[in-house]
Amino acid sequence: MYFTTEIKVSSASTQNLQSPQAAKSLLVVAGDREQIKRYASDLKGLPLKLVRAMDSGPAALKYVASYPIDVVLCDSSLVDTDLIAFLRGLKQNPSSRQIPVVITAESADRRMLLQAVSMGCAGLILKPYQGATLHKHMSTALNMAAGNEQEAGGLRQAKDLLASGHVDDAIREFEDIVRTQDQSEAYYMQGLEHLRKGEYGEAIACFHKAVQINTLFAEAYEAMARAFEAKGDRQSSRLFLKKAAQVHAEFQRLEQVKELFVEVMAEEPDAENPFLLLGNKLYNGRDFQGAAQAYENAIKLNPNDAWARFHLARVRWMLGHRNKAVELLESCLAMRPDFPEAQRLLIQVKNTSWATIDTERL
Template identity: 30%
Template sequence: MIEDLRYGIFSNNSKHISNDRLTLVGLGASDIYVYSNWDNAVVALENGEIDVALVDESIHNTSGADCVRKLRRHAVRSLPVIMVTPDQRKESVLNSIAAGCGGYVLRPYSMETLKRHVFAAYMSATPDEIEQELLKSSWDLVANGSFDEAIDSFSEILEEVAEADKNPAEEYFEKGLNFLAQEKYGKAIIAFNKAIALNEMYAEAYKGMADAYKGKGDMSSYQDYLNKAADIYAVQDSLDNVKELFIEILQNEPDAVNPFNRLGVKLRKDGDYHGAIKAYHQACTFTPNDANLYYNMARAYTYAKDYESALNYTELSLRLDSSLEPSRALHTQIVKLIEKRQKENPTPEESTPKVTIDDELEE
């Protein structure tokens, strides 16, 4: 499989170019292209002429991380972009991950090391064979005018999005954040790759559905599914922003006991209340007995107007620390908000389940 891929080497360092090319040839590759300036690189990326990019630590005084960002702007999101660099500083690794690299190889490297990274990057950035074949056959049905069959086929790909509580790509993304917090950078990169690859696949399936409905003359459904594809890309943009923010926290506060709590605070201040709530829930796995954390969760739920959940978390915060005055004040405020809403809307509403805590937490 590796020998069949098309490789792009992005560098203007002749020694590094020679070494990378010889290594790829040793792995059986024959389609190897070198891009030492951005003009040629942009054309190749936009035309989809490469399957894997190897990026040097700098090109014309542009840092490796910035090179990755430039590649991302002109290529499909899931293109495996592997940094190949002698720079092993933690800051550089995190910057490259924030930029969207799909692998990080330290020079000097062995042929086996590059092979392992290329394989991991490509496989994690690519849907599995069944999904790839399903996508291909679905598009073939559109091309042949079998629009109803195409819609059924694309729907199979999208079933896991429709049936899951959240986009499965987000689960991989959250795993990536957890791996980052544990300094398991290789695993974090693979998890982020999978998240992007899944979102790419869902977006393509939605675009396929749109084309099929267009073929049937249903322009309303056509526009609806185009919007769904755009929504998937918007989700990925949001995830990328959260990843960069989280890495910024890790870099600026390396000793933070719970970086997810800090992420939640930043997202809440930015008005992303649902993102903040997700971050706080991840924070609970790090510091489950932190009364301040549950107070922060309650604030986020309050801003999101989920007053029942907010009330539950203020109560949990006070059970952990009865002297926490901000929690007590927020609890009083939320009770008043709930009473006000009940007066304005007397129809009984389904209550949110109470938060449960284990015996250790109660002690």
């Protein structure tokens, strides 16, 4: 079930946005008709075009999977799902995970705030609110949407070349895109550090950038697969489809890391080093790559944390980085000579070949 309305657009107000030429499409998801009317009043003057207002979260998710939407405005009056489940649903779909979302809600606890920020939500506004507050957060969302367009500009040009039959030129354009380093994980980790500090605006920007990069690489690899298929090169096509699948899998892994960190922050708000707790959770879940990055962040936060060095050494050893593990354990023991766990692990690392390691027991 859904109902629709429109928000009038005033081009005069677009001067502060990155892309003032075009109004952005807005989807409103709310079960309260009075709230819809309030939105229409508050958003006058912003460069927004036709709105579809829906009261069902699942229906809205289906809609954004089929139609291009630039910004979503969502209220806690959803009739059949909660806000966080709706946000999570948007992130699970590659076609909608970049869409900036602004939320209005009657209340929000610390966990909900952390979850919303970690999902790149452009704003979480508690009711009652001032119209200027919504206006401000929607302006932020519009800037994020404009950034999405700029980021995807080269990809769009390459796809146009492919569609027009210029396959070799398109492949060269796609290769230029994926030749740059995929820094999505670095942005995720920066976002977690900002989240720890309570720097929510910076955290949102980092998480959004990470999703932008991940989506760009996945789409480029998928398009390259189609291009090589058009050339009759099935082997290369399969290779790039596999690369695209790996990028999607990495997105899921990093999202899980982020959710675990939010869990730590919500459950242990006074933890001196939440990255150490995150690393332990990832280690127990056997995500050794994620655990290593978390322990690295724990050491950056507290260089004198011997336990963080011990745990990182253990993970590095399991990942096959023996020399790095030895270096970490020796520095750990230099800080704290009476550290029997580190002493035992150092002996084991030096005297055990990788082939004999039983990772289930570590």
